[in-house]
Amino acid sequence: xxxxxxVPLWRQLQATSTVLLAVRAGTSxxxxxxxxxxxxxxxxQALTFEVLRSLARAEHLRRQLAPRAPPPQADALLCAVLALxxxxxxxxxxxxxxxxxxxxxxxxxxxxxxxxGFINACLRRFLREREALVARSxxxxxxxxxxxxxxxxxxxxxxxAHWQAILExxxxxxxxxxxxxxxxxxxxxxxxxxxxxxxxxxxxxxxGLQLERPVPVHLLPGFxxxxxxxxxxxxxxxxxxxxxxxxxxATRPRILDACAAPGGKTAHLLELCDAEVLALxxxxxxxxxxxxxxxxxxxxxxxxxxxxxxxxxWWDGRPFDAILLDAPCTAxxxxxxxPDVAWLRRETDVAQLADIQAxxxxxxxxxxxxxxxxxxxxxxxxAAEGRGQIETFxxxxxxxxxxxxxxxxxxxxxxxxxxxxxxxxxxxxxFFYALLxxxxx
Numbered sequence: 001x002x003x004x005x006x007v008p009l010w011r012q013l014q015a016t017s018t019v020l021l022a023v024r025a026g027t028s029x030x031x032x033x034x035x036x037x038x039x040x041x042x043x044x045q046a047l048t049f050e051v052l053r054s055l056a057r058a059e060h061l062r063r064q065l066a067p068r069a070p071p072p073q074a075d076a077l078l079c080a081v082l083a084l085x086x087x088x089x090x091x092x093x094x095x096x097x098x099x100x101x102x103x104x105x106x107x108x109x110x111x112x113x114x115x116x117g118f119i120n121a122c123l124r125r126f127l128r129e130r131e132a133l134v135a136r137s138x139x140x141x142x143x144x145x146x147x148x149x150x151x152x153x154x155x156x157x158x159x160x161a162h163w164q165a166i167l168e169x170x171x172x173x174x175x176x177x178x179x180x181x182x183x184x185x186x187x188x189x190x191x192x193x194x195x196x197x198x199x200x201x202x203x204x205x206x207x208g209l210q211l212e213r214p215v216p217v218h219l220l221p222g223f224x225x226x227x228x229x230x231x232x233x234x235x236x237x238x239x240x241x242x243x244x245x246x247x248x249x250a251t252r253p254r255i256l257d258a259c260a261a262p263g264g265k266t267a268h269l270l271e272l273c274d275a276e277v278l279a280l281x282x283x284x285x286x287x288x289x290x291x292x293x294x295x296x297x298x299x300x301x302x303x304x305x306x307x308x309x310x311x312x313x314w315w316d317g318r319p320f321d322a323i324l325l326d327a328p329c330t331a332x333x334x335x336x337x338x339p340d341v342a343w344l345r346r347e348t349d350v351a352q353l354a355d356i357q358a359x360x361x362x363x364x365x366x367x368x369x370x371x372x373x374x375x376x377x378x379x380x381x382x383a384a385e386g387r388g389q390i391e392t393f394x395x396x397x398x399x400x401x402x403x404x405x406x407x408x409x410x411x412x413x414x415x416x417x418x419x420x421x422x423x424x425x426x427x428x429x430x431f432f433y434a435l436l437x438x439x440x441x
Contacts, residue, residue, distance in 0.1 A: 029340035052339035261286030263293035333430025386432035
């Protein structure tokens with residue numbers, strides 16, 4: 001979490017509070033961090049993620065310390081420091097260092113200079129009364145679980161036996177998981193290469209390796225040569241599920257990856273089989289990322305910018321043997337990787353995105369050859385984007401048959417058994433998978 005020694009903590013706190021202010025205004029964390037100067041960005045990203053993982057707690061504490069919020073920039077700075085320091089000893093910096101540097105940050109910014117004394121007083125009081133203030137915040141479920149109230153209630157309804165475990169997982173640091181390019185070597189060979197440079201990892205199912213601790217990708221042997229990619233264990237299940245039993249007679253199967261950017265699943269499909277893969281995405285800039293991904297991995301596929309929901313604008317009329325629909329969703333299953341998601345989403349987004357998912361299923365199903373298969377997936381733990389979506393689709397499409405599928409994969413939970421076993425290590429993002437077979441009768 002450290003920046004170069006020449007960069008003082010107060011500068012990092014200033015930048016972190018600016019990113020927080022942008023997120024509160026509706027900007028994604030990725031976009032807000034991209035605006036941070038490169039020298040500061042790695043440390044500010046780490047600090048920002050820590051802040052977002054305790055933002056609701058910090059806001060509750062600030063309301064106790066000051067029921068009337070200060071101006072937005074000062075409030076962002078104050079909440080950022082409270083989020084970083086509320087655990088006491090379990091913090092990256094000592095409490096007094098955080099307070100001193102927060103006041104320094106306030107003094108050095110014209111937008112917060114008038115509130116420097118106020119920030120100092122609030123934080124000094126917090127140090128004196130921390131235990132009682134934190135205990136009071138524990139009584140608020142939003143502060144306790146660091147998610148909006150509507151989100152917590154939806155999880156209670158959708159996963160009554162596991163909602164707490166899901167919320168706890170959202171607050172943890174995710175692992176760094178790799179997918180070894182099978183065309184370049186085996187998992188065991190790459191694991192040995194990692195060990196030779198002092199990077200410890202354990203093997204997962206398929207082509208997966210999970211690192212004991214994250215490292216920058218430039219330290220991964222052969223990364224630029226396409227020997228390995230970074231991809232969560234849950235996302236790595238998509239390609240093998242879709243390819244498990246392609247229609248007979250398809251010598252070179254024709255596959256559509258309908259919402260393909262940034263191209264990880266497209267690449268995995270091409271690593272596993274010799275197929276004619278069309279990678280489609282509505283955003284031309286994101287299509288460029290797919291092209292770059294395939295080029296790094298030395299793979300060949302067709303990349304096309306187009307709206308999957310409007311096949312008339314891009315489809316050539318030839319049916320597909322298989323379709324991967326990684327549909328747009330709330331991303332409620334990857335909050336531990338993108339903690340801003342919990343604060344950017346609104347309750348109304350769930351129904352709006354579910355409508356988009358239903359439309360994509362409806363318009364893509366006719367493009368599938370009889371006897372073919374469609375894999376529907378989302379990185380969501382909400383039932384409306386998972387089992388509810390598929391139950392409705394099956395009720396309206398009599399030629400669709402649900403094949404053995406993982407269903408909802410909850411983040412960071414052990415194997416749950418069933419038709420397709422969950423990742424044995426249990427450390428993966430939240431996902432949903434449903435494999436649909438198109439009955440030829």
